[in-house]
Amino acid sequence: MSQPTPPKMSARNVNVYYGEKQAIQNVSIDVDTDNVTAFIGPSGCGKSTFLRTLNRMNDTVASARVEGEITLDGENIYSSGMDVVQLRARVGMVFQKPNPFPKSIYDNIAYGPRIHGLASAKADLDVIVESSLRRAGLWDEVKDRLKDSGTALSGGQQQRLCIGRAIAVEPEVILMDEPCSALDPIATAKIEELIHELRGRYAIVIVTHNMQQAARVSQRTAFFHLGTLVEYGSTSEIFTNPREDRTKDYITGRYG
């Protein structure tokens, strides 16, 4: 690796509680733009919970409480001066279940740029829509039916539409929570390809249950277990030479 860049996002001693129950214990992690980071771990270990603290989506859960410090470019995102709306534009999210708006394909992509005022003229918006759909690998399939509803697409197309929607606002970080769990191998391959292309431009964090996928798309991997971060390191090292027994057991499929 070349010149070490300061991390895009970093978390220090983060605890997350749902009411009385602690879901994340003392997690510290750095995420940078040069690498795709994968979160792996057994179901219920808190991957989604932690991911959602990174763009404060947990604010929508009344019982959730976050302790510790999470910074974006050195600025604490949980400080009172942080504008949550802008934060979520800078830290985009792709959800496990494709959730396009029940609007046209065009409007799905154009919605973000519109509300953030990124395009002043219709022509600018057209450019944003086309480039976002191209980068999401969906343009050729939908270019003739941009007026059709986004919900009329197939599951895989919907998920790529959601990725296109996320990158249309030019975020700095993209969080993906099991983006391929509902997709077939072809659609999955397309999205993985897309992640490769986006790497370096955005800091990408992807939650996945698929070990091969983690190995294919990520350069760094974090293994979570029971709300703690067990091991975090380069993907090749985690998969070939894990330091912890728990990591090894999980990766080799002895539990999960």
Add this chain to the structure above:
Amino acid sequence: MNAPVSPDALRRQPTDWKGDAMRKRIASRYASERRFRRIGLAAILMSAGFLAYLMISMLSGGLGGFTRTEIAVRVDFPKAPIVIDPASLRGEGAEAVLSSVNWQALTDQAATSALGKDGAWIAPGAWLVVRDAVKADPAILQKSVTLHLPASAELDVAAKSEGQPAAEAAYARLEKAGLTSRAINWDFLTSSDGTDPTQVGIWGAFKGSLLTMAVTLLLSFPVGVLAALYLEEYAPRNRWTDMIEVSINNLAAVPSIIFGLLGLAVFLNVLHLPRSAALVGGLTLALMTMPVIVIAGRNAIKAVPPSIRDAALGIGASPIQVVFHHVLPLALPGIMTGTIIGMARALGETAPLLMIGMRAFIASPPGGITDPATVLPVQIFLWSDEVSKGFVEKTSAAIIVLLLFLLSMNSIAIYLRNKFERRW
């Protein structure tokens, strides 16, 4: 994990899918399905039967209210006791000239000379027809013309159904002479309440209903929707919001007459708003409609999938943008359904409006929301109370108008709802 189960308990007999017991079970399953379908069909037939009965009895009794019996009367203007220069009726000052004439006397005299003592059977308001005929064509003042004058209420009843013996006899005579006819009573659609059934009309009450509903809708829809949005999207879940929720649910069940008393106490006695006006009626009915819209609205908002909210928040929409760009459009069809139900109820409401004085006798249509007015259901109630037999038909006819109003209001709402309906 669980306690170990003995292997014997795990070994089950294979299911006998072809046995007698199984066949019987299947047969009884189908039987119960058939039974259920028949009961459902019977329920539908029964409600359809009631509806058909209502429609038929309403139409057969009420359609007559839209027509009137007319008697052909020859009016010989040159011989009549009036002197008007036809030229003076063209241009300025025509109204003044027209109103200077005693049309009533002229008409009575013409009827008597044409029909003898049967001339008494023309309606008290028949002179209006004569005046309008002259107004439309002043040239007839130099001629003798045949005008179709409306018959009195008694003769009208005798013509359409069973009347008093004297009226029946007179009608038989006039009919034999070929002087009677039936025509659409346009006055019924254009005039207001009156004392003579041949002269009453529905327009005043119709316009009153229209104004009242406008006030109700303009107030209850935005307030109801905003309240629902606030309660669902912003209000914290605590004892206070629970209490508000219970109160709103109870408010929706409060008998309407109580709202009338509330309107009387607050809008009239405290705020001193004009009595009998569409404004106060609309305010009172809005109080009644609001809880219905709030409840329907909250359910519709709750039904919007959370994933849509997440999606919008996830690309940096502010909470208010989430609500107005995504939640509200998706909830709108459901909100409109609630609004239709609430407004339909408000349109048919009588009791609370009686409390705030909308039962007054009002012979001219309201010019605005602060003018004294009445509404269709109250008009129906008032006419159904009249002794004169001519009002029976008018009552049914007014009911038809009310039902048509309701039907068109709902059709518009359903059209709008379907327009906004989106799938996800």
